[in-house]
Amino acid sequence: MSEISPLALPFPELPPIAGVELRVARAGYKDWGRCDLTLALLAEGTTVAGVTTKSRCPSPEVEWCRAALTLGHARALVVNAGNSNAFTGSRGREAVEAIAARVAQSLECQPSDVFVASTGVIGVPLPIDKAEAGIDAALVAPVADWLDATNAIGTTDTFPKAAMTQAIVGGRTVTLVGIIKGSGMIAPDMATMLGFIFTDAAVKPAVLQAMLERANAETFSCITVDGDTSTSDTVLAFATGQGDPLTSREGADADAFQIALTDLCRQLAHGVIRDGEGASKFIEIRVDGAESDESARIIGLSIANSPLVKTAIAGEDANWGRVVMAVGKAGQPADRDKLSISFGGVEVARDGSGVPGYDETPVAAHLKGSDVAIGVGLGLGDGQATIWTCDLTHGYISINADYRS
Amino acid sequence: MSEISPLALPFPELPPIAGVELRVARAGYKDWGRCDLTLALLAEGTTVAGVTTKSRCPSPEVEWCRAALTLGHARALVVNAGNSNAFTGSRGREAVEAIAARVAQSLECQPSDVFVASTGVIGVPLPIDKAEAGIDAALVAPVADWLDATNAIGTTDTFPKAAMTQAIVGGRTVTLVGIIKGSGMIAPDMATMLGFIFTDAAVKPAVLQAMLERANAETFSCITVDGDTSTSDTVLAFATGQGDPLTSREGADADAFQIALTDLCRQLAHGVIRDGEGASKFIEIRVDGAESDESARIIGLSIANSPLVKTAIAGEDANWGRVVMAVGKAGQPADRDKLSISFGGVEVARDGSGVPGYDETPVAAHLKGSDVAIGVGLGLGDGQATIWTCDLTHGYISINADYRS
Incomplete structure (x- = not known):
């Protein structure tokens, strides 16, 4: 092991x-x-x-x-x-x-x-x-x-x-x-x-x-x-x-x-x-306001599978721009100007742009912990989903680039 | 830079x-x-x-x-x-x-x-x-x-x-x-x-x-x-x-x-x-025999975006099982027992199982090079596509976990 x-x-x-x-x-x-x-x-x-x-x-x-x-x-x-x-x-x-x-x-x-x-x-x-x-x-x-x-x-x-x-x-x-x-x-x-x-x-x-x-x-x-x-x-x-x-x-x-x-x-x-390979953070992604539960699930998985989001969390970086990217690429109904994003319950982006002067201290502290919560509000309907994933670290590369079949 | x-x-x-x-x-x-x-x-x-x-x-x-x-x-x-x-x-x-x-x-x-x-x-x-x-x-x-x-x-x-x-x-x-x-x-x-x-x-x-x-x-x-x-x-x-x-x-x-x-x-x-972030290998994936060109493209992208395939290539490992996995998860028509896979033109799997005793020497030599060719034959129709990607290495993690917004 x-x-x-x-x-x-x-x-x-x-x-x-x-x-x-x-x-x-x-x-x-x-x-x-x-x-x-x-x-x-x-x-x-x-x-x-x-x-x-x-x-x-x-x-x-x-x-x-x-x-x-x-x-x-x-x-x-x-x-x-x-x-x-x-x-x-x-x-x-x-x-x-x-x-x-x-x-x-x-x-x-x-x-x-x-x-x-x-x-x-x-x-x-x-x-x-x-x-x-x-x-x-x-x-x-x-x-x-x-x-x-x-x-x-x-x-x-x-x-x-x-x-x-x-x-x-x-x-x-x-x-x-x-x-x-x-x-x-x-x-x-x-x-x-x-x-x-x-x-x-x-x-x-x-x-x-x-x-x-x-x-x-x-x-x-x-x-x-x-x-x-x-x-x-x-x-x-x-x-x-x-x-x-x-x-x-x-x-x-x-x-x-x-x-x-x-x-x-x-x-x-x-x-x-x-026990995700190389995981150092447990990430919960809550999506609400989507057009349907299935749409929320697809958007949540797009975020959870994004290498750029996963590496940002590994780096303890509140890079919400990468979350926007992952919402945008999911192919599901989304209105950029209604989108909101939070880390650890603190809203960092709202209505299509960053929240000016949001308090970075609790967000930074949250990201240093082992359990990270990302919230995404679509503002379109009642669809919601919760997705769980882990971060993407050097450990994942070491395990999978060195493993021999 | x-x-x-x-x-x-x-x-x-x-x-x-x-x-x-x-x-x-x-x-x-x-x-x-x-x-x-x-x-x-x-x-x-x-x-x-x-x-x-x-x-x-x-x-x-x-x-x-x-x-x-x-x-x-x-x-x-x-x-x-x-x-x-x-x-x-x-x-x-x-x-x-x-x-x-x-x-x-x-x-x-x-x-x-x-x-x-x-x-x-x-x-x-x-x-x-x-x-x-x-x-x-x-x-x-x-x-x-x-x-x-x-x-x-x-x-x-x-x-x-x-x-x-x-x-x-x-x-x-x-x-x-x-x-x-x-x-x-x-x-x-x-x-x-x-x-x-x-x-x-x-x-x-x-x-x-x-x-x-x-x-x-x-x-x-x-x-x-x-x-x-x-x-x-x-x-x-x-x-x-x-x-x-x-x-x-x-x-x-x-x-x-x-x-x-x-x-x-x-x-x-x-x-x-x-110039892919952290790339050490240029990978060409050719898919043929799919039900349509679009189906071939989706299968090719499923392989190209698979972290397990990308890390296997980074590790110079002819792990064709991971290619099977990526074909299987693509959600496109595929018949396990008609599937064939090659590395550098050498067929390593055919008709639903590994090619017994295939010559590993040229495959290993091919994977050590900077340009890697993966071939996938579906055996179903005339659909084909060629997809290009790079491997997934520690360099990608370093660039993206350390980058700060």
Whole structure:
């Protein structure tokens, strides 16, 4: 692992989730002497939902999960770290089938009940022998904890990222735990990394799917590190609960679960940004007054993906001219003479020009902190969005110009 | 000026253009003790065409030029360096009007015959007193040469960029000279910098406009340094010729002029990439087999703007997986299993997976050079495009994280 991100948070206390049993093993996908295969065994009756990359060149794991998600049931999850198995033709597909078959045989379930995700270098077929040996080792390994599993799914991550929320559903407390990996090749418009959510709630697959999509739209789809979209991005949510399931998105129980799920996803998404490659600042961009929410989101992402904005924040420079530039290039409705911009809540530009003699002291102090807030007002309508990103530093260049495939 | 780009080319020998008289002066927009105001006096009867930024937050200079371009005639060009005058509200507009009025009074022409462009920091109104004093000084200054003018329009440029082409039109040789500035905040979809083209050909305004747009589409709109689009991007072409003008885009004369104009624009566009902030590699991306030319262009730009591709090239790493990623995220029709990728003409991936045992020696040697060629075949149709960009290095971060507005 590289030096730990200066924005890292401590690993949270996480309770076990009934119906989830974790195992980790050393498949040895890379020569790194650590566990790199994670196996989650799931109780019978577990439902599943998922969102996957919008890349036109998805990995065979993504294609496998998409097909399996149509059935809505899961008994196991296998995560390989160090090799994404993407763009490996029919050999990559065979590796996924072999993994699912091996686990299904042991659990006496259908291969389609086994979900597979892989992360790491693109273009090298996942070695089937290593995967099978890793699965066999995992099946007899002692039970692992959340930290073990979170470490085992990581690649260039500099710290393990996980979160927990709870909700009261049907009169009882249900718990949601999520683990996530991701640091570079992070872009919105999809799941943007590998994330796995487990809950002891009982939720019908279609309801879980709708709720996950809604949470995704406000969280994972609103983060970006570098605007680059992985071929393997996958978020899966598993609900192991055995009682009466949530069968509707309406009502108090559904609302409580949706809030807890979205909150969990937001925490996980923030974790990815806090581990953004080379990040030294966590940046929140709030756009309002746009013609629509989608327009606000596109403008926010244009700002968040602008190398000039990201380097200005790295340099602790309140260069709002670069924010104007990024709004202007977004291609969305914008009226220069109604535009306002703030840093840390202090308005620095308004109505098409700089605010004369604004107080630079609080703005400079805000930019020296590790969390930076940029506000953009379009003055056109009610559309709004919040986007999260990190700055662009020498660390990003070092990590990605020196990394060898 | 920063250290000269390692990709710099020598300044070419450039002949004078009949009907064009250059002057430079020190307006003192910044405290830099160099000429920063350029005045080009143009013969009566000069026609003009132009393309400007697609930013939704354009500078008042851009708005001024757009209005003046509808008339098609020019007598002077003023270029201010060090202050873009963008996002400065009504005060910025007044500065442009004052400049045009001052020059028009001296030349006894209409203010709309005076074209104005400014480049530099965003958000600071251009000081009218400095502009007027600079114009007065330029009007009585000795005649300057192309190198003087090219240096005077530069800002963060590390070397002066210009080019010349010729064509035979109506049985006589006409000459085209172009000068350009630009290094960062360079994105396609528009003119992407300040560029000025002068020719002693006689061309009707509408024909010159159509030809410039065609040249622009294949050159300036196909380059990107950082995907960031300036609020001030402008390319103007002035034709000073007095004889029978080109009145059609058809025929041998028009073809000859179009070829020369496009060639000139390509040379200028390449100059901007060779001076891209922090650039150590000039990258040409050829996309073919796409569903349409526009689709090929979008895919090419997705690759060219990918921080992961750009850093891989900086690291001299034939990481074709990142190219797959950038194709996949472009949102354009692509079939993973028909995709092929080459570096320096050596195919490294084909039909959805890596080429087993391809010869890495010539690929590694190619990537060590200063000019890198990436080829992408989609295998879907006849659409093609060529895009030019540079790599992303520590130099870009240093320039942009340390630069203060």
